[in-house]
Amino acid sequence: MRIRVDTDLCSGHALCAAMAPELYxxxxxxxxxxxxxxxxxxxxxxxxxxxxACPERAITLSTD
Amino acid sequence: xxxxxxxxxxxxxxxxxxxxxxxxxxxxxSWREARRMGPVVRTNNHDGLxxxxxxxxxxxxxxDWETFSSARTNPELSSVAVTAGPAPLLVxxxxxxxxxxxxxxxxxxxxxxxxxxxxxxxARYWSNRYLDKVIGLGRCDLVTDLAVPVPAAVIxxxxxxxxxQWLPVATVxxxxxxxxxxxxxxxxxxxxxxxxxxxVSDELAERRTRPREDALTTIAQATIDGAPIDExxxxxxxxxxxxxxxxxxxxxxxxxxxxxxxxxxxxxxxxDDPGLLTTATEEFLRYYPPARTHTRTVASxxxxxxxxxxxxxxxxxxxxxxxxDELAFDAPxxxxxxxxxxxxxxFGMGRHxxxxxxxxxxxxxxxxxTVLQRMPDFEIDGGGAVEYPSWAMIGGWxxxxxxxxxxEQA
Numbered sequence: 001m002r003i004r005v006d007t008d009l010c011s012g013h014a015l016c017a018a019m020a021p022e023l024y025x026x027x028x029x030x031x032x033x034x035x036x037x038x039x040x041x042x043x044x045x046x047x048x049x050x051x052x053a054c055p056e057r058a059i060t061l062s063t064d
Numbered sequence: 065x066x067x068x069x070x071x072x073x074x075x076x077x078x079x080x081x082x083x084x085x086x087x088x089x090x091x092x093x094s095w096r097e098a099r100r101m102g103p104v105v106r107t108n109n110h111d112g113l114x115x116x117x118x119x120x121x122x123x124x125x126x127x128d129w130e131t132f133s134s135a136r137t138n139p140e141l142s143s144v145a146v147t148a149g150p151a152p153l154l155v156x157x158x159x160x161x162x163x164x165x166x167x168x169x170x171x172x173x174x175x176x177x178x179x180x181x182x183x184x185x186x187a188r189y190w191s192n193r194y195l196d197k198v199i200g201l202g203r204c205d206l207v208t209d210l211a212v213p214v215p216a217a218v219i220x221x222x223x224x225x226x227x228x229q230w231l232p233v234a235t236v237x238x239x240x241x242x243x244x245x246x247x248x249x250x251x252x253x254x255x256x257x258x259x260x261x262x263x264v265s266d267e268l269a270e271r272r273t274r275p276r277e278d279a280l281t282t283i284a285q286a287t288i289d290g291a292p293i294d295e296x297x298x299x300x301x302x303x304x305x306x307x308x309x310x311x312x313x314x315x316x317x318x319x320x321x322x323x324x325x326x327x328x329x330x331x332x333x334x335x336d337d338p339g340l341l342t343t344a345t346e347e348f349l350r351y352y353p354p355a356r357t358h359t360r361t362v363a364s365x366x367x368x369x370x371x372x373x374x375x376x377x378x379x380x381x382x383x384x385x386x387x388x389d390e391l392a393f394d395a396p397x398x399x400x401x402x403x404x405x406x407x408x409x410x411f412g413m414g415r416h417x418x419x420x421x422x423x424x425x426x427x428x429x430x431x432x433x434t435v436l437q438r439m440p441d442f443e444i445d446g447g448g449a450v451e452y453p454s455w456a457m458i459g460g461w462x463x464x465x466x467x468x469x470x471x472e473q474a
Contacts, residue, residue, distance in 0.1 A: 009127075009419045014177045018342070029172040030422065055407040056127075056414070 001044055002062045005035035005050075009058035019053045020046035032059065075371045076101040077242055080110045080380070082146040091356070091455035095385040103369040113359070114371065114379040119392035119409065124379045125360065127414035132360035132379060134416055135160045144358050145457055146380070148245035152257060154307070155300040156418055166288030166413065167301055171419045174184055174279055174305070181424035183218055187430035190217040202470035203445060206321050207463050209316070210435070212238055215427050217314040225267065225280025233260055234310050241311040242462045244454035251396050257261065260306070278348040287330075307421070312354040313424045315452075315460030317431050319352035320452050322449050322461055323399070325442065330401055335436050342448045344401040348428075350408035350447060351399050356384040356459050358412070383409045384459075439468035 003023070016024035023043050027033040027038035029030045031056075039047045039061065078098055095117065098105050103118040116122045123133045136143045136158055140150040141314070143158050173179075194213050198204035209423045217227075217233030225233070239253035271284035283302060286293045293301075300362035324331045334340055362377040373379065386397045393403075411418035418424070435442065443466060450463040 011414055012172060012419070013417065014422060017177065026177060028176060028178075029169065030177045048163070049404075051407040053407075055409070055411075057407075 001039040002038045003034050003039060003047060004062050005032045006058045006060075006062045007031070007035060007057075009018060009056045011053075011056050011058075013055050015053040015055065016050035016059060020050035023047055024050045069364055075104050075106045075114070078105050078107055078115070079109070080107040080113070080115060080456070082454070083148070083216040083244060084456070085453050086455050087242075088451060088455045091459070092388065093383070095382060095388065098382075099385055100344055104371045106371075110378070112378065113146075114362075114368075114373060114377060116368070116379060116381050117385045117389075119386040119389040122383070122386035122409055123166055123413045125368070125381055126409070126412050126416070129160060129415050131363055131366050132254065132381075133363040134158055134360060137361055137376070142359075143361055146245070148251075148360060149254070152303055153300050154304045155297055157304060157308075160374075161415065166293075167297065168419070169414070170283065170286045170288075170293070170460045171299065171305065175419050175423050176283065177422045180426045183222060183423060184430060185424050186221060187214070187218050187427045188434065190214045190221075191431045191434035192438075195434055196473045199438060199471050199473060203465070203467045205280065205463055205465050206435070206442070207318050207461060210431060211314040211317040211321070211464075212311075214277060214431055215317075216310050218427055219309040219423070222279050222282040223302065223305070224271070224276055225263075229263060231304060233263070233275075236260055236316060236442050237307050237310045238462075241315070242282065242402060243325060244456065247453060257303075261299055262305055264302045264306075267296070268295065269299050270427060308418065309420050309423065311458075311460075312420075313427050315354035315458065316424070316428055318449075318461035318464060319354075319459070320348045320428070320432055321435065321442075322444075323348070323352070324436075325444050325449075325464075325466070327399075330399075331440070333401065333437065335440060338433065340401055341432065343404055343406065343431060345425055347399060347401055347403050347405040350387045350393075350403070350406055352459065353383045353387055353408070353410035354458060354460060355410070357382050357457050358454060363431065383412070438471065439466070442466040442468040 014025050015028045016032055017026050019048055023046050027034050047061055051061055099117045100135045103121045105115050105324050106115050116125055142151045156164045196208050198209050202333050212234050216230045220230045236253050243250035247469055261374045267280050271281040275281045283298055325414055338342045357380050359378055359380050364375050366373050411421040445465045445467040449461045452460050
């Protein structure tokens with residue numbers, strides 16, 4: 001599973017990181033900075049929670 | 065029916081008027097009716113306004129900043145709110161890209177999530193200090209004794225204003241936010257904006273010659289595309305941070321305190337399980353959006369839900385209606401403290417999304433936690449809580465008199 005962030009849509013709400021800080025790292029102004037990151041098996045639930053929290057629906061999870 | 069200003073469109077017409085007194089219940093009910101009529105309705109008041117009622121259309125319009133512009137068409141008048149007269153330019157809210165970019169970056173860095181988190185101890189400190197003043201008395205007003213002064217203290221201390229300036233500035237913004245255009249309290253406060261702008265301008269001038277370790281210095285020394293920030297724009301940017309950062313959080317805290325006073329079971333749940341406050345905060349935001357509506361200007365002809373909009377038309381986006389949209393939320397009229405996901409639109413969407421949201425959440429949770437810990441049995445006293453006289457643009461409570469078991473200071 002891989003994190004895909006639509007960086008046009010991401011507007012820096014930072015709720016992905018609020019839900020799953022171990023996975024969603026923000027840049028210095030609060031935009032999601034982990035486009036393309038591989039999700040470890042044990043963090044799949046956290047990945048889904050972070051993606052669901054995004055108000056812009058900017059995060060999708062792909063299974064390559 | 066009044067003259068049709070909309071060129072024969074079929075959109076239903078409603079009597080939305082920012083200047084008319086409305087209670088929260090009346091406002092919510094009128095939005096419920098508006099949603100039933102359609103995703104786009106219109107009013108002939110305020111020189112004619114399209115009004116978007118549903119979540120999908122509101123979010124799409126917020127995101128499409130090119131079609132639905134935030135830039136001013138009249139340099140004196142607000143482009144993002146219905147107002148009765150001249151208002152200072154909001155920087156960066158009333159700028160569109162590319163000009164928006166440099167100013168937005170400054171504010172976004174200033175109020176980034178990690179900065180907001182670093183201010184949590186100050187939010188906790190000021191929540192406790194202001195409650196210290198009243199905790200032994202057994203009675204206070206949670207708006208004037210807590211919800212107004214704490215957000216002002218946190219942001220103005222961070223910016224670098226002297227303590228004597230905090231409350232006078234907060235009061236100006238509170239009086240403008242809490243009362244609708246035309247209300248005497250608001251009209252008396254508006255000229256005091258000039259005094260706030262002068263004070264900000266003086267502070268920034270001083271930081272340019274004598275830099276300090278504060279956020280005003282960061283702003284005074286900021287550059288945009290390699291050039292020093294324009295002095296007038298720097299003043300307006302600080303003014304926006306104050307205006308956006310002071311009374312909106314006041315409004316949200318007031319709403320949550322009134323809600324918790326009436327819902328003892330939820331108060332108990334939050335005291336037993338502080339972790340619930342994370343989702344409950346989003347639900348307070350959804351249920352009681354401080355900024356209930358914003359406006360935009362149509363920049364190029366477009367059609368939304370079959371309604372033809374022409375360049376120059378004004379539109380009103382209803383955050384409160386979007387947040388209560390039956391098509392977007394399960395049981396939207398129920399307050400569900402554990403609601404998840406909760407993609408409310410209370411901080412807006414897209415480029416102009418509120419950059420102060422991170423600090424707002426920090427301040428809100430610290431104020432609420434402090435009240436729940438130190439006056440867990442607070443009850444509304446006397447004549448009861450007083451709502452803002454109009455809920456058309458901004459909602460909240462201007463007075464929450466309470467009694468509680470007196471305690472010694474922390």
